[in-house]
Amino acid sequence: TTVNVDGTAAHSIPPLLFGQMFEDINSGDGGIYAELLRNRAFQQMQPNTIEALFGWAPINGTSINVIADPVPLSDALPNSLELTIPSGSSGQVGFGNAGYWGINVNASWTYNASFYYKFPSASDFSGNLTVMLQSSIGAVYANASVPVHGSTTNWMQVVVQLTPASSPVSTTNIFTVTVDGASAIGEKINFAMFSLVPPTFKGRANGLRMDIAQTLYDMKPSFFRLPGGNNLGNSVSTRWQWNATVGNLIDRPGRMGDWGYVNTDGLGLLEYMYLCEDMEMEPIMAVWAGYSLDGTSLPENDLAPYIQQAIDQINFVIGDSSTSKPAALRASLGHPEPFYLQYVEIGNEDFFAPNSYIYRWRDFVGNLTATFPQLKFIATSLPSYPTLDPIPKQYDNHVYQTPGWFAENAFYYDSVKRDGTYYFEGEYAVTSTNASDLYGTFTDGRLIYPNMQGSSGEAAFMTGLERNSDIVFAASYAPLLMNIANYQWSPNLISFDASHVYPSTSFYTQQLFSVNRGTEYLPSTLPQNGTLHWSVTRDAPTNTVIIKIANAGMTTEEMSFELPFVGVQGTGTATVLSGSATASNSPETPNAVTPVTSQIKTGESFSYTAPAYSVSVLRVEVK
Ligand code: AHR
Incomplete structure (x- = not known):
């Protein structure tokens, strides 16, 4: 395969392209939140029971x-x-x-x-x-x-x-x-x-478990989507409410989360904001938008208090403490300055309730825009249905699929209209090798941990996200964290137990893309619609050409690259993640597959062999 690279950038790489999606799905309490005692305050418990x-x-x-x-x-x-x-x-x-x-x-x-x-x-x-x-x-x-x-x-x-x-x-x-x-x-x-x-990440009071937080940080994510996901609320009364998650820990009642256990809410809105600050990322924050997973859509006439609660939540994060009560509360808790926030997501997966989303979107976005004209709002219904007013400028798309689907859909966004709409690929992951049972059992193809067949498929899709990052402004694998002792969903990006962290092959894939973004996208010969995909960016400040190659197939691929630059250095680096289709980092084999960097011969023309089931990042300097 010969890849000719164009020297003229097609578009810049958006600053939020790679980040993380978080919700408490056996990952907050007993996970990234550093508290070690379970059921520490008997929150939401029925007294006098075992x-x-x-x-x-x-x-x-x-x-x-x-x-x-x-x-x-x-x-x-x-x-x-x-x-x-x-x-x-x-x-x-x-x-x-x-x-x-x-x-x-x-x-x-x-x-x-x-x-x-x-x-x-x-x-x-x-x-x-x-x-x-x-x-x-x-x-x-x-x-x-x-x-x-x-x-x-x-x-x-x-x-x-x-x-x-x-x-x-x-x-x-x-x-x-x-x-x-x-x-x-x-x-x-x-x-x-x-x-x-124990001591926490960056010494923050009521903070984060160090090893898990460090692993997240090492991905160099640009955003953190919070607080869900499904964990926004299973019913109206048990929905996530920002005001119940801030202030003294003894004033937080906790809530029955959506994943079958009580959330302490010790990891609350302020802690999320500190987490973002400490990890140099920005929040993409959801507000509960009148629909719960139990199927309840509130009637339009009942929305007002919930819209006000969303306004208060946003004010807690960015409001002026001299004029807004929630912002004054933030200031009293030690953060007078507003946090940085650009994006607010209106609900989660409202494609499950498209009809009511017509008025819920209208009323939430109408009121929130009036209060916060500077913010950008993300819709969570399908871009194709229903028609919303005001027309969303941002959509959050989710996909859980097979390795094959991801490789085959690397061109998914190439045919999407450039009409001023931008996309957040807010949740994506290979969940199974079985297309007819994507959420099934382990014996039916469901993955416990990501493997190289899946991760190379995701990487193929990610080359498409990068190519289309003129309209894809952010993307995150989901879910993020899995406590191997007890989990509700698999696979996850990073697994952990009480004393270890196990980054998966998909974690390394995300990390390779994230730390090797470059600043602009260089068009190149388009891949055929098969299992070999690539994308090329340039990091303008260092004048480095960065080539990402995903080989999601079972055979090695011989490639040659033609770079249109004078002064291409004769030696570059290749960082490669590769293994058999089923190679996977589990607690038993935590380092089965890790990225390996070596020097390669480069130049204006050079060749590269992409191993089967691999993700490669080639870096070539131009002097
Ligand atoms: O990531 C797991 C779940 O998948 C999320 O909570 C939800 O948004 C999606 O359906």
């Missing part, structure tokens, strides 16, 4: 129960944990929390541990609470002692630091709070709002 004790266990014969506290810690947290020390107790008695499928105990970290306690009835008790990190069989890694007195009948916060003496390989560890049983017989102590947090 389920309410999820994550917690008694130690040494105590009785623990989640109660509706007559005097709760806060209105948002009505439940507390009641510890009763029974007669006959001896030794250390109390309770423990096993974390989100484990707790990573690391001797190089100091953990901040905290909780609130009170004695529901005054007593003469005087003693110590012992706070520890232990193995599941009682080896103590770190401990701290907290004096308590039975006269403490109002909530009192305890904050201690725990520095483990060693770093066990195993993460089946527990956080425990105990008291000397013999001296506390008959006592009741209530507890609320626990927390155990």
Whole structure:
């Protein structure tokens, strides 16, 4: 295959072309959010049930129960944990929390541990609470002692630091709070709002798990789509509401998320904005737009309060703190300056409710445009249906498909009309090799982890996104993160467990495209509609030609390139990700496929062999 490259750029590469799509789909709580204790505040739990004790266990014969506290810690947290020390107790008695499928105990970290306690009835008790990190069989890694007195009948916060003496390989560890049983017989102590947090990404308070955040950052994403996805809301009452996710943690009630578990909302709107700032990306933020996954579309007459809530949400992010209450709240929480925001997405996948989207789009966008004329709004129905007014300038398209589909659709956007509409490929991924069962079981073709057949197919599609980036302004693989101990969706870009991160072949594909964007698109001989695809960009500041090649086929491909420049250097680099069709980075084989960079001979004419199932990035300098 011969590829002739044109020296005149066709268009510039848009600044947001590659980024990330995030929602809590077993990826926020117990994932990127650094909190280690599960069910830390008994949010949304039914008191006096076994389920309410999820994550917690008694130690040494105590009785623990989640109660509706007559005097709760806060209105948002009505439940507390009641510890009763029974007669006959001896030794250390109390309770423990096993974390989100484990707790990573690391001797190089100091953990901040905290909780609130009170004695529901005054007593003469005087003693110590012992706070520890232990193995599941009682080896103590770190401990701290907290004096308590039975006269403490109002909530009192305890904050201690725990520095483990060693770093066990195993993460089946527990956080425990105990008291000397013999001296506390008959006592009741209530507890609320626990927390155990290791050092966080960039040291941010209430921040992010370092290794996961670093991996996201290493992709050099330009945007972060939040907070969903489906997690925008399964019903009107359980929808994601920005105001319930900001402020003191004890004022956040949590909500039943859309993926089958309670979201703590510790990772709230402000934390999302800090995440974007700390990772040098901009948010693409969704507002709930009157439709829930349970099928409810609100009637037009009922929309007003929800539109106001969306306005408030946006004002929290970008409003002027001297004129807007939500913005003043942001300022009071430590960020007087507005955050950077250009794009607001109106709902998620509203192609599921196209008829009501006609008025919901009209009313949301009409009001939001009047308040924020500088913002750009993204529609989430199909560009082909229904006809919306005002005409959307941006659409979010989603596709989950097979490797073959992605390679065959690398030209998807080439035939799309240039009519002033811009596209966000907001979710895409190979989910299965089985076109008739895209969301099926592993035995029927569904992937657990991305593999090279899928990733090279995605890369083929991405060369098309790059070629068409005059109208495709942003694109993100989805979903982003998967806790291998418990997940609702596969495959995901990055997997993790309590102590490891496993970047997939699709992660490396995204990273290769993202860190090798260039600033302008150079037209070249078009690929045939097969499995070999490429696109060429130039990084103007460094005068480097960047060639991306996706070979989604089972045979190597011989290619030759003709560059129309004088001064093309004789040596360039090739960074190559390749493996067998099923080669995949799993927890068992985390580094099965990683990019390898080597020098190659380049020049005005040069040849390159693209391995089967590969993604290659060639960089050639022009002096
Ligand atoms: O990425 C997983 C889900 O796929 C998203 O929540 C939803 O938008 C899409 O259907």
